[in-house]
Amino acid sequence: MSKQSFVHSILVPGLVGLSVALLILLLAPQWVTPEANPVSAPTAAVEAAATSTPEVAPTLITSYADAVELAAPSVVNIYTSKVIKRKLHPLFDDPLFQRLFGANPEPSERVQSSLGSGVIMSADGYIMTNNHVIKDADQIVVALHDGREANATLVGSDPEADLALLKIELNQLPAIVIADDKPLRVGDIVMAIGNPFGVGQTVTQGIVSATGRNRLGLNTYEDYIQTDAAINPGNSGGALINAYGKLVGINTAIFSQSGGSEGIGFAIPVKVAQRALTDIAKHGTTIRGWLGIEVQEATPRLLDALGLPQALKGLIVTNLYDGGPALAAGLQVGDIIININGVDANDAHTAMNQIAALHPGDSIRIRYMRNGKSAETTAIAGQRKPQAEPTSQK
Structure with missing residues (x-):
């Protein structure tokens, strides 16, 4: 074989193969590029989570x-x-x-x-x-x-x-x-x-x-x-x-x-x-509301002594002050106050503070029990005096 024929036989197939490879890369790259691993590729949800701002934790004050x-x-x-x-x-x-x-x-x-x-x-x-x-x-x-x-x-x-x-x-x-x-x-x-x-x-x-x-x-x-x-x-x-x-x-x-x-x-x-x-x-001095009343919390022991239902909650009227708003509103010793201005009356100190927070002339809506029946009345808050003599209604 002549030298020219040998070069021709080597170069022509090589050029053809190179040309075919170029065409494949241009027209069908997926044939030669491996698929991306689906496990390692981030999903849209993961990407969104990665870029979103996390909930702000309380700032550490030093x-x-x-x-x-x-x-x-x-x-x-x-x-x-x-x-x-x-x-x-x-x-x-x-x-x-x-x-x-x-x-x-x-x-x-x-x-x-x-x-x-x-x-x-x-x-x-x-x-x-x-x-x-x-x-x-x-x-x-x-x-x-x-x-x-x-x-x-x-x-x-x-x-x-x-x-x-x-x-x-x-x-x-x-x-x-x-x-x-x-x-x-x-x-x-x-x-x-x-x-x-x-x-x-x-x-x-x-x-x-x-x-x-x-x-x-x-x-x-x-x-x-x-x-x-x-x-x-x-x-x-x-x-x-x-x-x-x-x-x-x-x-x-x-x-x-x-x-x-x-x-x-x-x-x-x-x-x-x-x-x-x-x-x-x-x-x-401080001006406080006044109802003119003495009460005792309706404890189970007291309710039992009075023959009243144990489930009853409220403040039992034990004394009324002469000329006081409670007496003028018709309350009597033995009445059980169950609500004052929409607030359940279960604690004597809380009720006292509630009344004291009022001003003289304010209305006091009182719901109470008498002889097993519910009733309502409205008293007008007076002004509390340091000394007030109770009139016994016992």
């Missing part, structure tokens, strides 16, 4: 400095003093006794000092604190966060709720920001600001442990926020704020067997403090 910075200037230290007079035997005033034995070496008077906290409620100088902080004080001095001090005037007080309103005459006072009406929930973050033990303004942090605490024997009207934020002597009257630095309560008391904080502290809700501020500023 500092409450902004909240404290907002509220702290509105919390003040309160220093009180009163003169205590010692009762001396009349012999000490006798000239002959003094000549023989000398004058009494101990002074007949001494000054007793105490401390507490307060909250600036308005820019014109109204300060809310506890009544027990300023009770019987001869002098009240308020020390502000910015270093200023001023003598305070007692505008009025509400001993039954342990609240008092002071007034100072200073300019540019930083009023506290009040929290909205959203109810506090157990577990909400709160902070107590005050002057414990006189060491200076201090912040402690905890949670809301309970709401609506009563039957503690602290005051006549009790509707406390319970918290484990440390509250110690000197914190009384200070601010309980939420995580945003807004006022939710006035620190009032602690439950303690040691005298210090044991994780059970109580604060008066801000809505109660606001109403007290308005009433005290205008009337010198």
